[in-house]
Structure formats: C-alpha cells, structure tokens
Amino acid sequence: MKKRAILASLLCLFIIQAGRAQNEPQYTLSGYIKDGSSGEELLYANVLEPTTSAGATTNLYGFYSLTLPAGQYELTFTYLGFQSLTRTITLSADTELNVELTPSSAVLQEVVVTDKAANESVKQVAMSRIALPIEDIKKMPSLMGEPDVIKTIQTLPGVTSAGEGTSAFFVRGGSADQNLVLLDEAPVYDVSHLFGLFSVFNADIIKNAELYKGGIPSKYGGRLSSLLEVTTRDGNAKQFSGSGGIGILAAKGTIEGPIVKDKASFILAGRRSYADLYTRNSEQLDGTAVIFHDLNAKVNWKASNKDRFFLSAYSGRDIWQFDDAFQMDWGNTTTSFRWNHLFSERLFSNLTLIYSDFDYALQDKDAVQGFEWVANQREASLKQDMTFFLNPDITLKFGYQGIYRRFTPGTITPNGGDSIYETTEMQKQFALDHALYAGAEHQVSDRLSLEYGVRYSLFQNIGEGTVYDYAEPGNNGNIEVVDSTVYGNFDIIKSFQNPEPRFGARFMIDDRQSLKLSYNRMVQYVHLVSNSTVPIPFATWSPSSPYLDPQRADQLAVGYFRNLQDNTYEFSAEAYYKKSTDVTDFVDNAQLFFNPHIVTEFRQGESEAYGLELFLRKNKGSLRGFVSYTWSRAEMDVPGLNADRPFPANHDRRHNLNVAMNYDINGRWNVGANFTYATGRPITLPVGQYEFDGYLANYYSERNGYRLPDFHRLDLSATYEPKKNEGRRWNNSFSFGVYNAYNRKNPWTIYTQTKQDDDGNIIGDGTEKEARMVYLFGAMPYFTWNFNF
Amino acid sequence: MKNIIIILLSVIALSSCDEVIELDIQQAEPRLIIEALVTNQPGRQYVQLTRTIPFGAKEKVPTVSGASVSVSDAHGQVMDYTESTPGYYVPVEAFAGTPGMTYTLHVEVDGQTYTAEEVMQDVPPLDSLSVREDPEEKADPEEEGRFYEVLIYGKEPQETENFYLFKFYRNDTLFTNDGSWIFAYDDTILGGNIQALPAPLYYAASDKARLEMYPITRQAYRYYLDLSSNINNDGGMFSGQPANVRTNIEGGALGYFQASVLHTLETEVNP
Structure with a gap:
C-alpha cells in the first residue's frame, strides 16, 4: 500500500511539471552527435546550455533531444576524448541539429581538461553503473594479449570472479546466470571461449560496454543481478578502412566502410584461434584440435533524418576434436534488427526484432557406443521502446517486450544400426515472456533528480508438454509418478506475473558531489541448469514451471559521488543490500543431463548479499586508471542443502582490490599495469574418508566451509605505436606484456585422489588419499601486432 | 557425461600444474560405514562394517567387530549373520535371495541400531561374451600384451525402467581404473539390442575375464552416481559442489544396503 502511495505521488509530481511546461512557447532541439572522423554515433555524449544548465545526453543510438523556451542559446557539445564544440543557435521552431566532434589527439588532450561531461558520474541519477569505452579495455594487460571485456568487468567494484581463466562474473553476490548480457540488444547465453x-x-x-549492477531502469528486466550491454560499432560512414591483429592465440581482422557515404555503412569482423595448428601436429596431442572463431557483421542505413535501420549479427563457435573419435562444439548466434524512428523531435522510437540461439553438440564416432547429442535454446523477441522528451526536466520511457522461448535440453541420435543407443529426446519446454514498462527521468530541482518507473512482467510456461505429478517432488532417489497432465501447443501450463518497481534519486550537494539512492526489484523467469561454480557450456536453461518458481531480488543501494581537481579524479562509494528469494540451486550430486525427472533435482532458497564498493578513477593526464575495492558478503540458505544451514555462496569473497593503471609516456609508448587481490573463494573440503567396495570416498561436513588461499596477481603491458607517417593511412602498433608478472602460483581449485606419484602410478596398496591444489597460469608473456588503415 | 567431465579435467590438466598439499581442516569424528549386499546366490551375501578415518590418514580404515547383524525378508524370516573375519559378517546359514522380495538389514553396534530396506531387483541375463583383438591397441599397447577386447552381447528389456551396476574382473581383480570408475547405468538412452559392446579394459592372452551384472533400484543407481561424483570431483569448478554420498541406511551410518540378482559371465581370453 505504501509503495502504491509513493508511485501515485510521483505520478502527480510529473503531471504538475508537465502542466507548467506548457505555459510558455517551447521548442525542441534534437539530433545526433557523431564522431567526425568515422561518422560513428557517440553514446552518452552531452549537450549543455550553460546559463540555465539545461542539458541532455545522447541515448544508445547517439540521439539527443532538448526542449527549451524560445530564445538564443550557446550550446556546448562534449564527449570524453573529443574536442568540445560550441554552437550558437536561435531557437524559434523545432530544430534538428546534428553535430560531429573531432577526436582529441594526444597533443590536444590537455585541452579536454575543460570537459564538462567528465562530471557525468556525479550528475547523472544512475548509480551502480560503469561504462567501459573499448579503448580503455584495449589498454589493459591481458591473458595472451587478447583484450577482453569480461575480464575487465571482473576487475570492477562489486564484481567477483570464481578464479582466473573463467568468463563467469558475479555481481553483488548474484550467481553467474543472473547477468543479462546483451550484444546489440540480443541476449548472449554463453560468453565463454575455451x-x-x-x-x-x-x-x-x-564500441562500448556498460555494466548495470543496480538501479536498473524499468526498460530492462529478466535477470536478478546485472545487465551488461555491449554495443558494436556502426562502421566508418566516410571512408573504407580496416584493421587487424596477430597475437599468440588468435588472428583477427575488421573491414568497414560506407555503402553510401554518410548514409549507410557496414562493418565486418572476424577472429579465429590457431592453437589447433600446433596441436594437430603435436605427437602428444595427436589428433586433438581446439578451435574457436567469431564473426560479427553489422550494416546500418540512415534512410532519412527520421529513420535509421541497423542489422547486426554475431556467430561464434568452439570446436574441440579429440583423436577423430570424439567432438564437442558449442556457440551462440544472435541477430538483431533495429529501426530508429523519430515520430517528432521529442518522440524517439526504437523497434527491435531479436533472435538468439545457443547450442551445443557432442559426437562420439564409435560404431557401437557412438551417438550425436544436441541441445539448444532459442528465443525470438520483439521490443518496442519509446522515449518522449516531455520537457527539459522530464524524459519518459515506455515500451513493450515479448519473447517466445524454446528450450531443447537434449536429443540423442545413435550413430548407426550397431549402436547400443536409441534415439531419445528429453522433453522440450516452451515459454512466452511479456513485459510492459514505463518510467521517467525527472529533474525535480537543480539539486534533486529522480528516475522512477515500473516494469510489469508476465511469464507463461506453455505447451506442448507433459507435466508429471510426483508422490514426493523433491525425492530423486525413489521417484514415484502418481499422475501426469498433457498440454497441447500453446496451452498455458503455468503463468507468473510480477510488478517490478524501480526507483533512483540523486541529490547534488554542490557542483562536485552528490548523494544517490536506488531501489530495484528484479524477477528472473529462466534458470540455468548447471550446478558448477563456473557454468560449463554443456548447460541448458529451464523456464519457470510448476516445479520452478521465478527468482526475485530486491536491492537497495546508497552512494556518494565526488569529482576532484576539476574532474580529473572521479570517486564513488556505494553500499548495497540485496535479498533474493527462490534462487535456484540443485540437490547434492544432482544429475542434470538426460534426466527425464530433472525437476526432482531443483532446490530453491534465499540469498542475501551486502557490501561496500569504493572506486577512484583518474580520467585525464598521461597517467590514467582506477583503483577499486569491494568488501562484500554473499550467503545462501537453501532448504535441503548443507543440512538446512546457511552457507557462503560459491563466489563469496570478502575483499577485492583492483588497480589498473596506464601511462602514456610520449604518445608512442604506453605502459600499463594491473594488480588484483581477492580473498580466496569458498571451497568444500573433505573432513574424513572411508572405503566402500574398494572405492575411497570423501566425507564432508560443511558446504563451502573452507577457503582457498588468497589470490593476487600483477600483469604488465607496453604498447608501441611508431610515429605516424603523415599522408599515409597505414598505422600499426605492437603490444607486449606479461600476465602474472611475479609468477604467483594462484590456487584454482583443490581436488582429491588416491595417492599417486607424478606419473600417475598408485603409491602403496591404493588405500591412501591425497589432496592436490591446481594452479593455472604461471608468468605468461605475450606479443600482439595490430594494424589499421 | 562422466566422460566429458574427465576429458574436461584432462584438458585443464594440460594447461595447469598441481601439487600435493596438506589440508588445514577440522577432521570429523569417526562414523560407521555399512557395506551390505544380498543376492540370489548362496555365499554372495555379506555385511562389512568399518569407520571413517581422518582425511589423508595413513592408517587402514578400522573394522567394527562384535556387532549384531541380521537380514529379514518380508515374510518375517530372519537370517542371522556371524563375523567371519574382523568387521566382515556372513549369514550363519547360507541362503538364496528371491527377486522382488523386500529385505531389511538390522545392524546393532555399541547399543545403536541401524536399519535399511531394499527390494531385490532382477532382469534377464546377458547372452554371451566374445573376444576380439584390437589392432590399434596391439600396435601401441598401454600395458604390455594387453590388447584383447571382451565384447558383450545381450538384450535390454525396453518395457521396464532398469538400472544396472557392472563389475569387470581380470583374473579375479576388480577393474576400477585406480579407484575412479564405477559402471552404473540407467536405460534412458539405451536401445534393446546390445551387440559387441566392448568392456572398458584390455586383456592379455589367457587372462580370465569375468563380468558381473547387478540389477539395482533407482536409489542404488543414484547411490553409485553419488559415489562417482564424490570420488571424481574437481573441487566444484566445472563439477558440482563436492558432497556426501546418499545412503539408504537409517540411524546415522553411511554406506548402502543393496539387493540384486547376480548375473555372471566368464570367458578365458584364448585368441
């Protein structure tokens, strides 16, 4: 009841504002802000009218809209890393103004000190959100010299990893499947190669990667913990260009250019690993080949000043072959088609059609025991997002999303007539997912800004399918099916609906510091069917169903934001508390593959997470970088697990410290360093052993009752760009570095086995056990050559 | 799936190194372990009582002597057991179990009572075994002289849901691949015709090959899967969290009471 009252009063507030806005003649100035060198739209660029301090920020498509009373204005357009541009304009009618900013070269970087946009972190209502320009990611030292968005995300405050060499990330105590990863608005289900x-x-x-850890706007939903929005470049609209690189792991190339100058452009990028070239010829790894590749393509067409179309596609795959006898592969395919349309200078529309597929396959080529096993999940969705720039103080966002989902947990086909297997299909599952949302960004006064809205989600688990009734649904040992119900195509098996309120507030203490508050409720209707700490690619998802409730999370966060020394430094401190219910977990020793009664393996419970995040970033000067520190806790309480006692989440790590620094020596040499420290991850260790039928089993008492030793690592990098030859477009650069510079043996996991010598021969009579700690990477140097033209 | 995890781990092993460590842990108090089997063959019934030991301990697991052990069937007939060697109990009078019969195990140790119940499972026997030379293995045998495969023939009854435990012996030694492999299967993806399915180990000429097939309950099948996960766990990175093995024994002991018809096939490897 209280919540409803707050919403109602907020609604009144903006109606009053809207009424007031209509008293004097107002006109709208709108357009796109672009990179003058490539024609690429700039996301979150700023336009500011200094006297009234009215301003606007471009959206994901580089579009801005600013409504002002008639008059003459001097407007400043700014974007980090670009020269600011000032335009004088007389506003006497709705006006379209597209501007192009020039990138600031190294020499001009000092000029950018006046850049007002750097104050954005303090001024924006949004908190718990970090944008990572790709240039920053590329400057970080990396494993084998591959710049990696996910590995960079793992260094941010509030984000933990389960260990090095993994692409799973955990945001504010949430599990790895609680992150929605969008590539040009299409969800990517498995973000890992190798x-x-x-x-x-x-x-x-x-072009950009942005992580939302909290205060998630009503436009987004579907996962509990975070949203990672990855945006690709549109391609150079002015001239053909290309780039490429050769590293020790993979080679890659990109070409881009105009189809019609300034009207339509394309970009095509490919990457392929070539480790298989070594392994195929290696005696020891005879016949083993490990390959991954990625292909991204995008075209965009500016049909008119009011209409823009984008078609973006991604396809990637890992292929592992063992000795010509066994093969496994997996990959994602995503496609998104978008239509930006301006109904008016103040009403921006984006219609998106999305298709996403994740699939994996295993093939055993043996005649008798051979089979092909395929599994996948697919979704097709339609999204209509509207932005209405009501007045300079209020921007409204509303829209609809509908998704059709199909889950195929697995089909086995025998190799031939001699096979011991028969064709077996695990039951497919289907779902319809709808959401309506409305929200406002509302500047109440010079000091107070609000962002509020609500998302209403409806999820329908639909047929066809058969739902079994069990005598004891949670018993996976003695399964007794007492009844079953058959559902036809699109019959509704079970529906779930949830209002998801979202709220954010920012209060400016003065020009340089602000306080922020946010609350969000998130609901997740799809569940990853994997019980490992790091999800393996052989995992599918399951919809909420009669045996699986939607997961829900409520998060409250408060923050203090401050910029120092004329925005050279940006500091933030955030504290959060997140309570989640019906979080999906699995019974001990769950069997998640080819199990027709998989619902008996599910367990759901609560999770509680809280923490403090400190972040200091230096944005200007030759030395740039950030320091992030997080203190956090994440605890699970799942009936049926750990003897019904709470236990630390797999990714619960008390302290996390990351320091990433980059120093531009003279415009040609650039050196970087990255240091990571984290409390060791929780681990379940045996506290006894016993024999059964000659096998040596472990006895455990407490789930995640112990911890691995602390993790720390230093990485170093250097990039050399030879002096540019004027008049020639060819550029190249050399990157080299070392991962784990001081060769720390960082524990990855601990496993146990019958006591063996180093050659794997059993020591003694085979009744003794030993524990072994696994280390992944020692000091690993790398070298990469990159070029562009 | 088990194989995939094993392949995965070996791939990880290629890019990693590991070393033996001492665990800094709070060792648990000893717990009773009951390993019990009833079959349809006289002489193939036993109950073994041991205890847990601290993890990594060098000593042998202690046997538990002086327990009172018996098995009763659904008709109320009680078979008393006697301790033949320390911790190893056998029926006083040999008996043959009946398929479909519910058996109850009673164990009394130090005033504590432990019970378990299981229904004896049965399936039709396998048809036969044959022997074949594997030329690839012969060219480069892992173990000297061992390059003969033993092939299994039989029918899998498709109309019933069955669970199996297989044991493979070479010259009366149980094959476990150094204590890590357990051959428990369900029939979800199995067809009806098992033709020339190779046993998972190689034999040398004049080796004795024996195959034991134990039809088991779903609960027993899950017990063996749990045991396999427990033994082959990687610490919870790519596998699930390490966990205790389930039990059908009530009263606080670990272990399992299994009741199966025993089907045995034997052959001598005579190429």
Missing part, C-alpha cells in the same frame, strides 16, 4: 579463458566479444568491433 571454457572461459576468453570471452566471445572481439574487442575490435565493440
């Missing part, structure tokens, strides 16, 4: 050593995002095609 089981997580690298992520699927080719840095050469990415």
